[in-house]
Amino acid sequence: MAFWTCCETAASVAHVHDYDEYMIVVQGCYTLIIGGNRIPLKAGQEYFIPRGVLRGGELLAGTRTIHAFGGHRADRTQE
Numbered sequence: 001m002a003f004w005t006c007c008e009t010a011a012s013v014a015h016v017h018d019y020d021e022y023m024i025v026v027q028g029c030y031t032l033i034i035g036g037n038r039i040p041l042k043a044g045q046e047y048f049i050p051r052g053v054l055r056g057g058e059l060l061a062g063t064r065t066i067h068a069f070g071g072h073r074a075d076r077t078q079e
Contacts, residue, residue: 002067006059014056020070021049028063032056 006028014033023030024046032039032047033056041047049055051070059065 002069004065004067006061006063006065009061010059012057012059014054016052016054017049017069018051020051022068022070023047023049024066026064026066029060030063030065031058033058 023041025041025043027043030041032041032049034049034053039047
């Protein structure tokens, strides 16, 4: 699980995970970009992203999200 608060408007580059991701927007707006489609998610909306799907995103300042990850994310080594 990850609980994120975006302090300023930002974007994430397109990337792929080898695990599933479930996310819910708690506050603000997170726009997913999948396959060239822009999917705006506002507070209370959720989305499931299967592993292997190329995705990016745009967040407005003040956006808060919760993400649950499946697969091997929890197995990362700490440095």
